[in-house]
Amino acid sequence: MDITELTVHELQEKLKNKELTSSEITKAYVDRINEKEKDVQAFVTTLTDEALEQAKKIDEEIKTGEAKGDFAGIPIGIKDNICTKGVKTTCSSKMLENFVSPYDATVVEKINSEKMINLGKLNMDEFAMGGSTEYSYFKKTRNPWNLNKVPGGSSGGSAAAVASRMVPWALGSDTGGSIRQPSSFCGVVGLKPTYGLVSRYGLVAFASSLDQIGPITKDVYDSAMLLNIITGHDERDTTSSNQEKIDYTKCLKNDVKGLKIGVPKEFFGEGINEEVKEALEKAIETYKELGAEVEEFSLDIAKYSLATYYIIACAEASSNLGRFDGIRYGYRAKEFKDLKDLYRKSRSQGFGPEVKRRIILGTYVLSSGYYDAYYKKAQQVRTLVMNEFNKAFQKYDVLLTPTSPTVAFDIGSKSNNPLEMYLADICTVSVNIGGLPGISIPCGVDKENMPIGMQLIGNKFQEGTILNAAYTFEQKTKFRENHEPSFRKGEE
């Protein structure tokens, strides 16, 4: 048995029956990291020694009964924009290359209180801006299914680490698709919760009205379990909701009979890769076989989502990233002649090109004279998008779309073409605009054995519904048993 092939719910079982210890599990993952990280490059910071030591301690605590939780001794990986006290949180930026947060994010507190073990901080596009993890200041993470391909982004490190079995599961963040798109590219399960379900306290803000932390896992059951851990109202985040906590694993019924699935035809139009389209059509057939009622409909407003998203996200980012000014923490230019020069040089040298591009875009759309035409208009369109989704959810329980119009693309093929890179978000952004939950699960591979993702969108706080739909599909199609990453280098 290779421990790293097990899902977390399987690990949990074995921990409980004393078949495995936390040290054995952690050791297996540390060995895997030592073996695969050189190829995949998923981590910004590895905590292998610390993890082994912690595992030993937790094994003791399990013995004495001090560690009682269901997740004590289970390792995890954390995206590097989620603050961890005492461990660097870099956002994959030169700006925060040596930044150590003085506090833990709320989700990290929750993970720590479960006595889970942090294996390390995972690579991402700088400040979560990008769809390929190529915009990391430190390294380009590679897709374990084909090391010449990108893992997607911005949570590319998290998705690649789960896919390559260097962590059993991971936390990512999703502002416009940053959990779902890399999960799709790496053949794993990624869930973006409803806006407000998970506290944002301690998530380094990109676009505050869109950001959400969520799980990236091997399967849907693990996704439900990790969601259970991280949800809950947080008085430190006033946008976090007061929903009563539910056990999402109880929503997994392996039954979609009578489930009403809407398929917005706009998501299958121009620009979608034929093989992706075929895989999705096959998935739709599977749902029909499983007893769901599938219907095509029009979500016309969706075509405005991408423009709306880039205006709102950049506007918020331009303000959120102002604090990286070289004064209190982070990168400061070595030489400067006055205050303005200090700001200018620190920010010019500390931020990468994509981050600068978005700060400039965002500054522009908020400027006097342009505010009404861009930011205000975008907020109005946002309301219309929400209304359209509300209408759709009066008819359907779940909406089904591709997660991305394509499979993972070659490293370097889009990094110089920002607009084309932005188009990769076309299927995911409207979910963030609407504040809705969305999950990406693998639904097939293309001819080159690259995974294809399916996105299921739910109404607000209906994570249970999409998790069940995803679970039922997964139980039927058994993607993980039939496909696995090859780590091949491809023909260069």
Added chain:
Amino acid sequence: MAREDYEVVIGLEVHAELSTKTKIFCSCPTSFGAAPNTHICPICTAMPGTLPVLNEKVVEYAVRAGLATECTISQDSKNDRKNYFYPDLPKAYQISQYDKPLCEHGKIEIDASTGRKTIGITRIHIEEDAGKLNHDEFGRGSLVDLNRAGVPLIEIVSEPDLRSSEEVDLYLRKLKSILEYIEVSDCKMQEGSLRADVNVSIRKKGATEYGTRTEMKNMNSFRSITRAIEYEIDRQVDVIDNGGEVEQETLRWDEVSGKTFSMRDKEDAQDYRYFPDPDLVAIKLSDEYIENIRKSLPELPESRKQRYLTEYHLSEKDANIITSSKYLSDLFEEASKICNNPKAVNNWIISDISRILNETEMDPVEIPFDSKQLAKLVMLIDKGTISSSIAKKVLVEMFEHPRDPEDIIDEKGWVQISDEGAIKEVVMKVLENNPQSVADYKAGKEKALGYLVGQAMKETRGKANPQMLNQMFKEELK
């Protein structure tokens, strides 16, 4: 043209620090004077990933201020970000309110020399204060102290209804007293907890268009505000009279030279890129919430003043002075109640206490004795324990080395001599030493009596009971 040919137009933006225990978006204390960077946390230092949580007390205090100035309270308000870079602003944006302030359309009445006048309040909104830059005396640059970052403020914006520095002074004093009465700000100007941005413009009398205004920022003393306005009016008149145009700019008032200086070049015209703060939810207030605050408001200066006129028969002028400060007003009412002599308490406050406050530029809040001690002073005179001239000395002592008036009298040996034998002894001595005055008095010069009494007071170093002296001299000289 002469200055009289111009009309002065002034509007104020007053910032008052609210006296909540904790900051507006985190739970750090707001108290003044702590060692640098000791009242800070990840939130008010803008550590990555932190989020603001609005302190509900701040909303309550702002609504109090709005209701006390007869504003309409908005039931649907929000926080906006005002973006700019400065080292004292850790997030690079100030959380403020842009197009939906909490309070709007209020007013304050002032009693100017030209009569009663209503000054419009455009709006009152909540925002956070910035930190402070301390310029390093060793020239190694500036040091940032973030203790003040996130201290809650209200900004009270007036209509351009003020027409002179006198009106500005009266408006500010009235506003300050209202904020003190409703206990939302301690209004300590020296500590910067009340400061004003003053917008001044002039136009020819009769003109309907406003002139170009200049703004003087962060003024924090009544005296400098008056001086700065007077200087700025003269400067603007001068510019226009010499064929120039007043430029819209921010000025700095220099107290030492008594001049204003331009602060920024026009290149720096700021675009703050206001937009709604996505980290904070909208502020929704119910009717019931607002009504409960309205009901909890204390008696305001205007109403107290009316009561003093009828209940204590104070003159309008005295009532104005006393009610101008909540502290003075409380001192008056409490001391009067204890000593049962409001007339005497009023006199003490209006004359000696006010004089000392003026001379020492002290704020009434800083008066080092309480109403009990003032009442005791009045009662000591009423009982004849001390004379009123000794009492004046006791009062000075109470300011300088605060303690009970009895203790002061005991220590200094200032108890009034009311013993008949002792008085008689002094009287006889004075009569013997001043035969000329005795003769004058007997020749019908009443004034001579005063001189004799004065000599007796001198002899006793002011401790003799003056009524007894008077009476005894008269008897001896019969």
